[in-house]
Amino acid sequence: MPTELDFEKPIAELQGKIAELKSFMEKNGLDLHGELRKLEERLEELTESTYANLTAWQRVQLARQIGRPTTLDYIKGICDEFLELHGDRHFADDPTIVGGIGLVAGHPITVIGHQKGRDTKENIRRNFGMANPEGYRKALRLMRQAEKFGRPVVFFIDTPGAYAGMSAEERGQSVAIAENLLEMAGLRTPTISIVTGEGGSGGALGLGITDRIFMLDYAWYSVIAPESAAAILWKDSKLGPKAAEVMRLTAADLLDLGIVDGVIAEPRGGAQKDPKAMVQSVRDKVMATLRELSQIPIDELLAARYHKYRDMGEYIERQ
Amino acid sequence: MLKDLFYRRRQYATLGTAAEPKPVQKPPEVVERDVPKGLVQKCEACGNLLMAKELQKHVYTCPECNFHFRVDARTRVELTLDAGTFIELDAGITSTNPLGFPEYESKLAKAQSATGMAEGALTGKGEIDGMPVLMAVMDPGFMMGSMGAAVGEKLTRAMERACVERKPLILFTASGGARMQEAILSLMQMAKTSVALRRMHDSGVLFVSVITHPTTGGVSASFASLGDIIIAEPGAMFGFAGRRVVEQTMRQKLPDDFQTAEFNLKHGMVDKVVHRKQMRDALAAIVRIHTARGWADAD
Secondary structure, eight states: OOOOOGGGHHHHHHHHHHHHHHHHHHHHTOOOHHHHHHHHHHHHHHHHHHHHTOOHHHHHHHHTOTTSOOHHHHHHHHOSEEEEOOOOSSSOOOTTEEEEEEEETTEEEEEEEEOOOSSHHHHHHTGGGOOOHHHHHHHHHHHHHHHHHTOOEEEEEEESOSOOOHHHHHTTHHHHHHHHHHHHHHOSSOEEEEEEEEEEHHHHHTTOOOSEEEEETTOEEESSOHHHHHHHHHSOGGGHHHHHHHHTOBHHHHHHTTSOSEEEOOOTTOGGGOHHHHHHHHHHHHHHHHHHHTTSOHHHHHHHHHHHHHTOSOEEEOO | OTTHHHHOOOOOOOOTTTSSOOOOSSOOOOOOOOOSSOSEEEOTTTOOEEEHHHHHHTTTBOTTTOOBOOOOHHHHHHHHSOTTOOEEOSTTEEEOOTTOOTTHHHHHHHHHHHHSOSSSEEEEEEEETTEEEEEEEEOTTSGGGOBOHHHHHHHHHHHHHHHHHTOOEEEEEEESSBOGGGHHHHHHHHHHHHHHHHHHHHHTOOEEEEEEEEEEHHHHTTGGGGOSEEEEOTTOBEESSOHHHHHHHHTSOOOTTTTBHHHHHHTTSOSEEOOHHHHHHHHHHHHHHHHSOOGGGOO
């Protein structure tokens, strides 16, 4: 079970009180329904106001909650059937990036995404969602395969960033990501990316140049994790919460800045509270978007993809 | 810290191949200019004291140990292109503060007055050995060479112009990565330059990236690594994550040559490590090979 975050504790306490009252009523045969209703109303108000007024930092914490659906959970919920494919054909199979082919409502797709663990043990195996170059190269292979067979590609992004280890540097972490950017820029098949949790830096963008980008409501996406930004800017990683506020990394911010095309609502309190409902909303969005994109001629799609990224960022030009 | 990349340079081994650089055939005409920090400069690597004139004569490298001093973007242009051929383009592009990031304007102003540049990249066109090229240089002294939307726009325009005019683009990189103060918008400059590079790629126009110290982060993980040919200056640090970050991840000491140009050559990430004294000739050779008449037009 996911554990509650600090700011969720008052909600959990109130839930505890309600449970206590219920069992007290049962044990002693007392009718305290008036009391109970008052507490339940207070719980509803508290829950509503907590999640309606989340700070950026609270969203970052929610995006990292164990128990949120992972890429493999989305794949399972979206595809009628799915075949996971392995390996980059150069060095290894990176468990941090999963991918394969499947059918959605009878139509073929390729799915590629970062895979975090659903518990500590799996997280160690999945390297906490920090991919190695072979992960990006597996993604590249699957993209090219999708292009060959005219399948659209759906990317699920959930990474704090690409792995920063010596072996990753030796095997070309930079060029692995860079080559994916170049490939995605010109991939002759419709593409969608969905940031489901953390969208950390180049490690996220390495699966993220697509015709449509969506973000789950509590996901974050930025140039770097807020703690690391704080370490660079103010030499103190404990100032992550402050960095999160100024970085404009929430789904609403990115929609406002014109980076993402839409925000997918989450169950109140986060995807982990109702994974089934979350997966269903994502499935609906994927299906509707693939139907829309597959009607657009590919050259038009590529021209639109070019202009979308070409126009990102603001600057001043003086003559 | 990112800043350490720029100011604390490690001592590296003397380079066998570059120990006795062959004379440059056509020495670039270096315009007389003031070397910053006075008349005498101390080599950061070997401690050798160099007179400004002498340093200039050795194209800002140490004659004792071959340490490559940091040079600004304009000096780089002078060292690379035929004298008097450079025409700057898009000089009026500067950054704004789209996210209202605290202290960004003051940092920009400081960088502008320190470098005399409006932004962290200088772009333009010129000639190398009489052959027309587009040239872009990232200035390591401008907010650590970081890439924000203004740098992204200037580089993108240079790439687009290269496509239209069918001229090679030579890009000297030096960057700590994406500019923190523009957050997601700076990350997207990696995407923006990549879609532009894809067009160059599809049009068959040459792109040469020259890695200078240091090239890391988002710049390393995008165009710097996408050159048809990638050249690096000796000792230049080139990698995805900074040394300190990797050290923290690994919890162990890294080899002294970690992420240097020579390390990257050994691991297959760059085509060649070229001493600054031979850089111009190497680039001219690359451009010459790519602009030569094809066999279909053979006599």
